[in-house]
Amino acid sequence: xxxxxxxxxxxxxxxxxxxxxxxxxxxxxxxxxxxxxxxxxxxxxxxxxxxxxxxxxxxxxxxxxxxxxxxxxxxxxxxxxxxxxxxxxxx
Amino acid sequence: xxxxxxxxxxxxxxxxxxxxxxxxxxxxxxxxxxxxxxxxxxxxxxxxxxxxxxxxxxxxxxxxxxxxxxxxxxxxxxxxxxxxxxxxxxx
Numbered sequence: 001x002x003x004x005x006x007x008x009x010x011x012x013x014x015x016x017x018x019x020x021x022x023x024x025x026x027x028x029x030x031x032x033x034x035x036x037x038x039x040x041x042x043x044x045x046x047x048x049x050x051x052x053x054x055x056x057x058x059x060x061x062x063x064x065x066x067x068x069x070x071x072x073x074x075x076x077x078x079x080x081x082x083x084x085x086x087x088x089x090x091x
Numbered sequence: 092x093x094x095x096x097x098x099x100x101x102x103x104x105x106x107x108x109x110x111x112x113x114x115x116x117x118x119x120x121x122x123x124x125x126x127x128x129x130x131x132x133x134x135x136x137x138x139x140x141x142x143x144x145x146x147x148x149x150x151x152x153x154x155x156x157x158x159x160x161x162x163x164x165x166x167x168x169x170x171x172x173x174x175x176x177x178x179x180x181x182x
Contacts, residue, residue, distance in 0.1 A: 033151060037141045044100055
């Protein structure tokens with residue numbers, strides 16, 4: 001059965017304060033890492049999808065991300081198909 | 092000044108149990124989303140790097156990810172250069 005990995009990245013919108021990212025950024029110079037102007041921290045979801053990742057499946061995953069994985073009031077998300085392994089010959 | 096975005100993705104190693112991802116996966120059918128075989132949840136760090144992202148800078152970011160952003164006992168990480176905006180003409 002074809003199994004594909006779809007990645008949903010969820011990041012705070014640019015205008016929303018990101019205290020986690022700021023904490024990381026402030027710690028970096030103390031640890032000897034200079035030259036990082038900004039850090040934003042977000043979430044990455046790796047979904048293993050059964051069956052073909054066609055437009056319908058992607059639309060469903062998009063809806064899932066919008067309603068469930070991300071809080072679209074404060075977060076943006078992107079959906080990316082990362083790999084498609086087909087057991088057999090297919091695109 | 093050139094500013095590049097470097098993304099560090101940190102995911103639990105495949106052999107480590109991921110209760111967050113499991114919670115998401117179990118909730119999906121209840122919410123009407125079928126066909127997702129597995130969900131893993133990880134972290135995404137977006138770093139805005141000052142100056143050129145050459146091999147030395149990438150090596151530094153790699154070291155940073157290894158020592159600070161990821162716990163390499165239980166987590167894997169990947170470093171990707173996502174975009175390079177140069178103020179001027181350059182690749």
